[in-house]
Amino acid sequence: MHDLEQSGFSEFDRWHALARRTRELLDAVIGGGNLPEGGADYLAHRTLPHVEGVQAGFVGWLRSDAAGLAELRYLLDRVGSMRVEGPTNDAERRAAAAEAVAEDDLAGRIGRPAALRAAEPWNLAALGHARLVLAMLPRIAAEDVRYPAGRRTYADIAVPRGPAELSDRLEELERSLWHTAVGRRPDPADPVFRRAYGFFDAADRLGQGAFGSAA
Numbered sequence: 548m549h550d551l552e553q554s555g556f557s558e559f560d561r562w563h564a565l566a567r568r569t570r571e572l573l574d575a576v577i578g579g580g581n582l583p584e585g586g587a588d589y590l591a592h593r594t595l596p597h598v599e600g601v602q603a604g605f606v607g608w609l610r611s612d613a614a615g616l617a618e619l620r621y622l623l624d625r626v627g628s629m630r631v632e633g634p635t636n637d638a639e640r641r642a643a644a645a646e647a648v649a650e651d652d653l654a655g656r657i658g659r660p661a662a663l664r665a666a667e668p669w670n671l672a673a674l675g676h677a678r679l680v681l682a683m684l685p686r687i688a689a690e691d692v693r694y695p696a697g698r699r700t701y702a703d704i705a706v707p708r709g710p711a712e713l714s715d716r717l718e719e720l721e722r723s724l725w726h727t728a729v730g731r732r733p734d735p736a737d738p739v740f741r742r743a744y745g746f747f748d749a750a751d752r753l754g755q756g757a758f759g760s761a762a
Contacts, residue, residue, distance in 0.1 A: 558669055562597070562676060563754025569594045570693070570747040573727070577695055577744075580732050590728040597673065598721045604674030605710075605717060676750075681716065682706050684749040693748050696735035701745045720746055 572586045582590070685702050692699045707713040723743035727733060733740040 558672070559676075559754065562673070563751065565593055565597055566747045566750035566754060569724075570744065570751050573733075573740075573744050573747065574693075574695065576727055576733060577735055581730075582727070587728045587730070590724055595721065595724055595728065598717065598724065600670050601673045601677045602717050602721070604670030604672075605714060608671060608674055677717070677746075678707075678713070680746060680750045680753055681713075683753055684745050687745075687749060687752065691752065692745075694741060694744055697741070701749070704742055704745055716742070719743070 568589060572582055572589060575586065576582050685704050685706060687701050689699045692701055694701075707716050719739055720743050723733075723739050727740075735741075
């Protein structure tokens with residue numbers, strides 16, 4: 548990514564490069580149906596660990612006074628593995644089995660499954676950056692929207708209104724990336740995939756001169 552303007556803040560430059568490359572990979576999978584060579588490893592080794600770091604920052608940021616009792620109970624109930632209903636028919640069972648094989652293959656290649664990492668010093672900054680991206684997303688001008696299908700707007704993608712919605716959005720983002728990394732072809736009409744693409748589209752635009760140059 549030598550063509551990127553360097554801001555002088557290496558971590559922000561890294562996030563910008565990651566956002567741009569991830570958006571390019573999502574463009575490729577929409578256009579061709581498959582990730583290019585090395586794309587799955589990039590999502591697994593670079594993009595997903597970054598999102599996991601944002602989630603770790605969320606856990607470190609959350610305090611008992613950040614939400615009401617009902618919302619805190621909801622968040623506590625989500626600690627650990629996500630509650631997902633099992634397959635209910637033959638088609639869903641075949642899809643689940645195929646996805647499990649793909650996930651095992653990718654986990655074998657990268658040496659681990661996707662999982663939350665221990666908190667690191669930059670996790671809170673990564674969370675702040677992600678919240679800024681999510682706030683910016685619906686405000687991107689129509690002519691700047693790069694999603695290649697449907698309406699040329701992100702105005703309908705609501706900004707998370709509290710910790711529970713923010714947690715849901717981050718987990719949704721991770722899940723969409725993981726499905727793409729293991730080879731599930733996204734449906735361009737899927738609003739979940741569109742929100743994931745929009746996140747990296749907005750993060751890429753935010754990085755373009757947003758921090759100026761400290762050099």
